[in-house]
Amino acid sequence: MDESWALAQMTRIEVVIGGEDVPLITELLSEVGATGFTVVSNVSGLGHSGYHQGRLLFNDRNALSLITVVLPAERVRPLLDGLRSLLAHRSGVLLVSDTWVSRPEYFQ
Amino acid sequence: MNTTDELLAARTRLLVQVDEAARLIAPLWPLSTVIAVNPLWDLRQMPFAEAVTYASRVLGICGYPSPSLFAEEYASQRITNDDLRAALGDCPVTHGGKGISDVVVxxxxxxxxxxxxxxxxxxxxxxxxxxxxxxxxxxxxxxxxxxxxxxxxxxxxxxxxxxxxxxxxxxxxxxxxxxxxxxxxxxxxxxxxxxxxxxxxxxxxxxxxxxxxxxxxxxxxxxxxxxxxxxxxxxxxxxxxxxxxxxxxxxxxxxxxxxxxxxxxxxxxxxxxxxPRSCEARRLEPPRLDVEAFPADVREELFALSGAEAAQVWLRAYEGHYRDRLLDSLNTEVDGLSTQTPSAQAVFCIDVRSEGLRRHLEAVGPYETFGFAGFFALPIRHQPWGSTEAVDLCPVLLRPGSRTMEKPHNADVTASRHLRGRQVEAGAHMMFDTAKKAAVSPFILAEASGFLAGPISAAKTFFPRSYAKLRSALRASLAPSVATVIETDPNDGGMSDEEQALFAETALTTMGLTRDFASLVLLCGHGSTTENNPYASALDCGACGGNRGGASARAAAWILNRTRTRELLAQRGIFIPGGTVFVAGEHDTATDTVVIYDLHLVPPSHHDGIAVLAADLERAGAALAKERARLLPGVKKGRNAVAQVAARSTDWAQVQPEWGLARNAAFIVAPRSVTAGVDLEGRCFLHSYDASVDPDGVALETILTAPMVVAHWINAQYYFSTVDPEVLSAGDKTVHNIVAGVGVVAGAGGDLKVGLPLQSLFESGRTYHEPLRLLTVVQAPQIRLDAVINRNPVLRELFDGQWVHLAARDDEHDTWKIRRSDGSWVQWRPAATYTEEVSTHG
Structure with missing residues (x-):
C-alpha cells in the first residue's frame, strides 16, 4: 500500500449467517466496541449445505444475511473468539481480511 | 491476548452461550401484539420427538396429549383401530436423540x-x-x-x-x-x-x-x-x-x-x-384403556412400546384420522368447478376463520374467493390518523420496509373536529389513568367519580350491547367520523411507483389472481372486537403482526387502484381492466360482520355492486354466526343466535367471546376449486395457489416459507398449550393480572404466563382444541415442491422433523402422496385399507 494514499490499516470481518442470528452478531459487535457495521439480508450463494437462492420475500429470519464490520486489529481477537464458538454450533461463513480506510477515527 | 482481550473474549463466548441456552425459550410478545409462536421453535433443528424429549427434561413439559385424551378419543372412535394400525405401520418411532439423555436438568x-x-x-x-x-x-x-x-x-x-x-x-x-x-x-x-x-x-x-x-x-x-x-x-x-x-x-x-x-x-x-416437576410426575392419572378391548394385532405392538413411543403412535393415529377425512373430502377434477361469471372476487386472509365466511359467501351468490396472508404482501409501518404511535403491519418474520399514512380525504372542518375530539378523549383517559396510579389522587378520584362507577358497571354487565352502542354514539358526537385514505408516499418513507408495482405483482401472482378480474375485487382483512380481554390481539391478524387487518387491505386497494400501478403491471404482463375497482373490507371474527371501507373512493359506477356485495356479506356472516353459535358455550337454543354471538363481543364478563383459531389443523395451498363447496369446519388455513402462473416456484416458495411458517406457529402454540396447560398455557383468564402491558400473571405475582388461556382451548374441563400437528396440503408439481423444500433448510427441518406433515398432488387429476421424514413420497393410503389387509391375511 502506497503511504501517500494516507490510508489506515484495519481488519475486515465478514460473516454469512442465518437471519435469526443477526441480533446475536450485532450484540457481539457491540461488546467489542464496533462503532458500525453493515447487514445485507437475503443473500444468495453456494455453500456446503447447498445453494441459497436469497429470494425469500416475506421471511428475513430464515434467509442468509451478510454482516460486514471493520475493526482496529486489537479488537479482532475477542470477536473471533465469540464468532468461532458460535460457528461451532451453527452453519455460516467467517472471512477475515486486511483492509484500509480513509477515516480511521470512525472505526476506533 | 492481554487481560482486556481475555475479558472481552470471555464475554463474547458467554453471549454465544446465553444465546444457545435461550433456544429452549420461546419469545413472548407484549400484549398489544400477541403473536402465536411454536414454543420449541428454536429447537426445530431436532426432530419433533427429540425436541420434545429435550424440552421435557429441561423445561419440564409434557409434549404429547395425555393418555386420558387418547382414551376418550379411542372410545368415541375419533381414533380407530385402523388409525392405530396405520400409525404402527408408519415410519418407526423415534427413541430420544443423540446426547439428549445427558442433559442436565x-x-x-x-x-x-x-x-x-x-x-x-x-x-x-x-x-x-x-x-x-x-x-x-x-x-x-x-x-x-x-x-x-x-x-x-x-x-x-x-x-x-x-x-x-x-x-x-x-x-x-x-x-x-x-x-x-x-x-x-x-x-x-x-x-x-x-x-x-x-x-x-x-x-x-x-x-x-x-x-x-x-x-x-x-x-x-x-x-x-x-x-x-x-x-x-x-x-x-x-x-x-x-x-x-x-x-x-x-x-x-x-x-x-x-x-x-x-x-x-x-x-x-x-x-x-x-x-421442577417432570411430565411423568404431573401425570399420575392411571391409563383408562382396557387393554383387552384392542384387537390382538394392535395390542401386541402398541402395548410393547414405552410411554413416549406409544404417545407418538397415538398422536400419528389421531392426526392420520383427520388427514384421511380431509383428503377424502377434497374435490377431484369433476367437482366443485363453477362456470358462472363472478359478480365480484373477494380475497380473504388465510386465517381459519375466513374459511366459513368464504364458503357462505360463495353459497349466497356468484362470488369467487381467494385466500392470501392478511397483510396483502405489504410489509408496512402504518401511521393511523390522529394517533401518535405507528404500528408494524406484517408478519414478525420480517421488518416493515415502507411507511403508510392515514390522512383525511378532505381536510375540512369535520376532520379538525374529529381530531380535537380524539385529543379530548385521549386527555381524559390520561388524566384518569394518572389519577388512578398516583399516591393520593385515587381517593379523590373515587370520591369524585365513584357514584358513576356503579351504574356504568351495571350497564356493562346487564346491557352490554346497549352500553356499547351508547359509548359509540358518545364517541361519534365527540369525534365525528371522517372519511380518510391510506396512502404511501415515497417522499415520506413510503413506496415508489416501481415498488408499488412490484408489491402488486407479487400479491396477485402469489394468490393466483392475474387474469379474469371481476369488476369488483374485495380485499378483506380481519380483526376481533372484544371487551376486557388482555389477549384481544391474539384474536387479530397474525399476518399483520397481531393487529387488525383493515389498514393493510385499505393500503393494498389504494395501490391497486392507481393508474400508474396498473400501467407498470401491464408492462409485467398483468392487465387489470379499467372497469375493475379494488375495495377494502374487514371481517370482525367475533361478530362475523364485514365493514367495507373508503366508499368515498369508489366511483359511482360501482356503488350498486358494492351494495349487493355488502348485503351478501351480511347474509353470509349471519349464516356463519349461526354455525359458530352451535359451538360456543352458553348460547341458548331457540333464541336469535346471531344476536347472541354479537352480544359476546361487547360483554366485558365474557371469557370466551369467540373460539379464535381453536381446532386449526391444516394449511391448504391450492386453487379454490380443490376446496370449493367443502365444509372444512373452520379448521383450515386456505392459501390460494395456481401452479400454472408460477413456473419457477417463487410463489410456492414464498407461501411455504412465510404463511406456512406463521400457520405452523399458530398450530404449534395451540398444540402445546393444549397438551401441557400447566407449563405452556396462560392458565385461567379469570385470575389474570396485567403486568406493565407486557404480559399477565396469575394472581399477585410470579412468572409471566405463556401460551394461550385455558378458555381458548377447553370447555368445561374437556379439550375443545384437537392437538394435532399441522398438515400442509399442496397442489403443485412434485418436482417443484421438492426443489423448494430442498433449497430451504427451514422447510427441511419442519417436514423431515415431523413438525409439519405434508401431503401433495401434482394437479387435480393426480392422487395424493404423503412425504415421509426421509424426503421420500408414498401413495396416500387411508387407514381403512389396513383393516382389509388384516382381514385378508388374518
Missing amino acids: LTATERHDLAHGTEIAATTDREVAKWSAAFLAGMVPTHAASGFYTAWRAIIPSDPTLRRILGKSGRGRLAELPTQPEDAILLGLDRLGVPEEDRVAELARQLARMPGWAGHAKWRSRWAAPYQPGPALHLVDYLAVRLSYEAALSVAATNGEGAMGSSAFYQHHRGLDEA
Whole structure:
C-alpha cells in the first residue's frame, strides 16, 4: 500500500449467517466496541449445505444475511473468539481480511 | 491476548452461550401484539420427538396429549383401530436423540436446594419476578440507555427484603457486583462452581425456571425492533440479575447468613413452583384403556412400546384420522368447478376463520374467493390518523420496509373536529389513568367519580350491547367520523411507483389472481372486537403482526387502484381492466360482520355492486354466526343466535367471546376449486395457489416459507398449550393480572404466563382444541415442491422433523402422496385399507 494514499490499516470481518442470528452478531459487535457495521439480508450463494437462492420475500429470519464490520486489529481477537464458538454450533461463513480506510477515527 | 482481550473474549463466548441456552425459550410478545409462536421453535433443528424429549427434561413439559385424551378419543372412535394400525405401520418411532439423555436438568442451586432443604432457586424466582415487573412498569429509576441489570444494581442496596434473605454481610456482597451484566453472569457462574462446558445447560435451566420472563427477555433481545419503546429487559441483564441472586444466596446459605441460613424463608410464595416437576410426575392419572378391548394385532405392538413411543403412535393415529377425512373430502377434477361469471372476487386472509365466511359467501351468490396472508404482501409501518404511535403491519418474520399514512380525504372542518375530539378523549383517559396510579389522587378520584362507577358497571354487565352502542354514539358526537385514505408516499418513507408495482405483482401472482378480474375485487382483512380481554390481539391478524387487518387491505386497494400501478403491471404482463375497482373490507371474527371501507373512493359506477356485495356479506356472516353459535358455550337454543354471538363481543364478563383459531389443523395451498363447496369446519388455513402462473416456484416458495411458517406457529402454540396447560398455557383468564402491558400473571405475582388461556382451548374441563400437528396440503408439481423444500433448510427441518406433515398432488387429476421424514413420497393410503389387509391375511 502506497503511504501517500494516507490510508489506515484495519481488519475486515465478514460473516454469512442465518437471519435469526443477526441480533446475536450485532450484540457481539457491540461488546467489542464496533462503532458500525453493515447487514445485507437475503443473500444468495453456494455453500456446503447447498445453494441459497436469497429470494425469500416475506421471511428475513430464515434467509442468509451478510454482516460486514471493520475493526482496529486489537479488537479482532475477542470477536473471533465469540464468532468461532458460535460457528461451532451453527452453519455460516467467517472471512477475515486486511483492509484500509480513509477515516480511521470512525472505526476506533 | 492481554487481560482486556481475555475479558472481552470471555464475554463474547458467554453471549454465544446465553444465546444457545435461550433456544429452549420461546419469545413472548407484549400484549398489544400477541403473536402465536411454536414454543420449541428454536429447537426445530431436532426432530419433533427429540425436541420434545429435550424440552421435557429441561423445561419440564409434557409434549404429547395425555393418555386420558387418547382414551376418550379411542372410545368415541375419533381414533380407530385402523388409525392405530396405520400409525404402527408408519415410519418407526423415534427413541430420544443423540446426547439428549445427558442433559442436565437442574441448576447448581436446585441441586443445593434438594440436598439441603434451602429455597435458593424459588427465592431467586420471586425476587427476579418482582424486579422485572417493577422495571418494566417504570418503577425503577433508570438512566438513559441503562438496562435492567444496571438499574437493579443501583437500587438493590435499598431493598429491605435483601437484608432478611441475605443477612448484613450477604447484602454487602451484592452491593459489590461488577458494573457489566456479562461480568456479573461470569462471576455468578464461577461462584456457583459451574465449569465452562456446563454453562449452556446451566443457563438453559436458569431460563427455564421462569419461561415467561425469560421469553419476554428473548423477545426484546432477539425479535423486538430497534425502535421499540419502553424499558429494555434483555436476556443478558435478566440472567445477570438471576445469577447475582443465586450466587449471593448460595454463599449466604453456606455461611449460615440471613434466611438461607435459618428455616425456609418463603413458605408460601405465590405463582411459582418450588421445584421442577417432570411430565411423568404431573401425570399420575392411571391409563383408562382396557387393554383387552384392542384387537390382538394392535395390542401386541402398541402395548410393547414405552410411554413416549406409544404417545407418538397415538398422536400419528389421531392426526392420520383427520388427514384421511380431509383428503377424502377434497374435490377431484369433476367437482366443485363453477362456470358462472363472478359478480365480484373477494380475497380473504388465510386465517381459519375466513374459511366459513368464504364458503357462505360463495353459497349466497356468484362470488369467487381467494385466500392470501392478511397483510396483502405489504410489509408496512402504518401511521393511523390522529394517533401518535405507528404500528408494524406484517408478519414478525420480517421488518416493515415502507411507511403508510392515514390522512383525511378532505381536510375540512369535520376532520379538525374529529381530531380535537380524539385529543379530548385521549386527555381524559390520561388524566384518569394518572389519577388512578398516583399516591393520593385515587381517593379523590373515587370520591369524585365513584357514584358513576356503579351504574356504568351495571350497564356493562346487564346491557352490554346497549352500553356499547351508547359509548359509540358518545364517541361519534365527540369525534365525528371522517372519511380518510391510506396512502404511501415515497417522499415520506413510503413506496415508489416501481415498488408499488412490484408489491402488486407479487400479491396477485402469489394468490393466483392475474387474469379474469371481476369488476369488483374485495380485499378483506380481519380483526376481533372484544371487551376486557388482555389477549384481544391474539384474536387479530397474525399476518399483520397481531393487529387488525383493515389498514393493510385499505393500503393494498389504494395501490391497486392507481393508474400508474396498473400501467407498470401491464408492462409485467398483468392487465387489470379499467372497469375493475379494488375495495377494502374487514371481517370482525367475533361478530362475523364485514365493514367495507373508503366508499368515498369508489366511483359511482360501482356503488350498486358494492351494495349487493355488502348485503351478501351480511347474509353470509349471519349464516356463519349461526354455525359458530352451535359451538360456543352458553348460547341458548331457540333464541336469535346471531344476536347472541354479537352480544359476546361487547360483554366485558365474557371469557370466551369467540373460539379464535381453536381446532386449526391444516394449511391448504391450492386453487379454490380443490376446496370449493367443502365444509372444512373452520379448521383450515386456505392459501390460494395456481401452479400454472408460477413456473419457477417463487410463489410456492414464498407461501411455504412465510404463511406456512406463521400457520405452523399458530398450530404449534395451540398444540402445546393444549397438551401441557400447566407449563405452556396462560392458565385461567379469570385470575389474570396485567403486568406493565407486557404480559399477565396469575394472581399477585410470579412468572409471566405463556401460551394461550385455558378458555381458548377447553370447555368445561374437556379439550375443545384437537392437538394435532399441522398438515400442509399442496397442489403443485412434485418436482417443484421438492426443489423448494430442498433449497430451504427451514422447510427441511419442519417436514423431515415431523413438525409439519405434508401431503401433495401434482394437479387435480393426480392422487395424493404423503412425504415421509426421509424426503421420500408414498401413495396416500387411508387407514381403512389396513383393516382389509388384516382381514385378508388374518
